[in-house]
Amino acid sequence: MKYSILGFAVLSAFFISGCTTSGAFLSANQTIVHLERANYTITATNVSGSAEAGYVLGFSYSTGFTTNTFAAGRVEGTGMLYQEALENLWINYEKDSGTINGKRLALANVRYDTDILNLLIYTKVMITVRADIIEFTD
Structure with a gap:
């Protein structure tokens, strides 16, 4: 009886003090840009x-x-x-294409990839965001 109460207490502490995370780049307010005119150029493809x-x-x-x-x-x-994956995407873009300051840029064809490692006592998550980057010219 003593061990079952101790086990219940440890299990309860695990669930109460545990860590949970969930996230995505989902937005309720989206801006839709129609790329109908030739007022943009594709400055980079498959930036991640x-x-x-x-x-x-x-x-x-x-x-x-x-x-x-x-x-x-x-x-x-x-x-x-x-958040970190998107920040790293812009850092990687700046390495090849220069600073983003003063440019009118947008992400297009955004894709999300996930790599998950689940072991009995350890789990690791890696998120990769890939996109093409366009710059508006007028």
Whole structure:
């Protein structure tokens, strides 16, 4: 009886103090740009940015646009995977194409890829965002 109460307390503490994360670049307010006129150029294709995080005593899964993790605690990364991946995408673009300041740029054909490693005591999630970048000319 003593062990079952202790086991219940440990299990309860695991679920109450655990770590959960979920995220995506989904927006309720979207701006739609129609690329009908020749007022833009494609400045880069297939630019990507990635971010990753590692967790203990948990598991992760992906359902397309979202990736979810349930774990006892994070041991790597910040957990802001989509934000970091987009920031890294722009950093990678600037390495090849120069600064983005003063340019009228937009992302087109945005794609999300997820790589998940689930082990018994460790789970690791990596998000990659890929996009083509267009610049408006007038």
